[in-house]
Amino acid sequence: MNPISRRKLITGGVVTMTGMAGLAAADRIARRFGLIPPDGGGVYGPGETMTYAAQRLIGKHALAREFPRGMVSKTPFMNEVAPLSEEFKRHQAVGFKDWRLVVDGMVTRPVSLSVVDLRALAMGHQITEVVCEEGWSYIAEWIGTPLSTVLSEAGTLPQVRYIVYRSIQSDWWESIDMADALHPQTLLTWGMNDGDLPVGFGGPLRMRVPRQLGYKSVKYITHLTATDSLKRFGKGLGSASPEGGYAWYAGI
């Protein structure tokens, strides 16, 4: 082997320095524009950041595919849920009339809404596919109140960057950025295929985020919190999913 020549050494050095400076600049720009997901640290951080940043750059406002009514699955799969709590069963026994959705955090008017209130507020519907990270999927019509309407009802402050949402099942909590929270297809769903949303599919109230995998569409929603940072929630990784080893951003 030849010893490394001076010219090669200098060229190599310059290339490495430029590369590192480029990476540092990219990192700063990504931080500046909020393109780093809350689980963007660690060994898998670069990959997650690339995916999240790329999708936010090329398709922040893109709409999930909607399907004709004829494609609605005749045999949707509800997936299993953890055993329902006594508290849930009490709500179920009275037809969920006391079910409340609390909206708090960085909002001007914290509110507490029943499912009837939500129905009266606004209605949106969409025929979209539920896509599970395991590989299976089904199409259904989802009827609900756009999350953006609920958020404007509560008056989110301008510095809000994420909406944290919690289930009555306390180990289920998630969060989304404002691109998804204000997205027209993100619905607080109370109806499915022209009927009430069945309990197995998340009734009385399920968050539907059709641009992400099914695990972001949390069932039995009771609580929304508007925040500018996810650091104070759980382990600071954004949601229960990264704490269990799954990506926070599930748009892939």
Next chain:
Amino acid sequence: MVCFSALLITGGEIVISHTRFYWGETGNVNMKPLFTIPIPSSRDTVPTGYGYVMPDQNGWSRYLHFEAAWLLVLTGVVYGIAGFWSGHFRKDLVPLQGERTWRAWWRAFRGMKSGDGTRSYNVVQRTVYLGVIFVLFPLVIWTGLALSPGFNAVFPLGVNLLGGRQSARTLHFFISDLLVVFLVVHITMIALNGFWSRTREMITGRAAQPAAPEVATGLAAEFVSEERV
């Protein structure tokens, strides 16, 4: 090679969480599968006929799968640009003028086992390499992207052209299998022709003869990514 191994292992782990494959847009355990891989699953909701459930490895598998995919695509872009720039594709991979016939292909194929001792790729190698680089790799990336709900929102045609989400998943599985077949055959052929000397040549770009002139060293870097499947 590192990325491909990572993608293969994690891809396998992800398949284990749902061992059934479908055709069309939707598919779930309430629907008839196209076929089922006869192995236990890591989810108890998947009927496999086995009495037990495998441990769930999907979380880290998915993180690693997508990170390795990014790295592979970026390496591929560098390789592609370098390949066109240096004329490597045109000179070394496009079949020679006189060899673009089935007869030449078959002749080269039959002669492969013994190895013809030349330093240039024969027509079988050339067509297979071109197929892997310009058909299988783009297809595996396309079918993989078609499984991303976020990307499908941006570019719905990508998944619709493949006949739907479940078709894309099934195709992704088969194309990955073809890449594995290529890899196995490729490594077997290398092994039959002297594993270490061939690997050394691949990485340095230098022929194995000890008499090779020193000048060759400078060319090495260009071909480093040559066999990085």
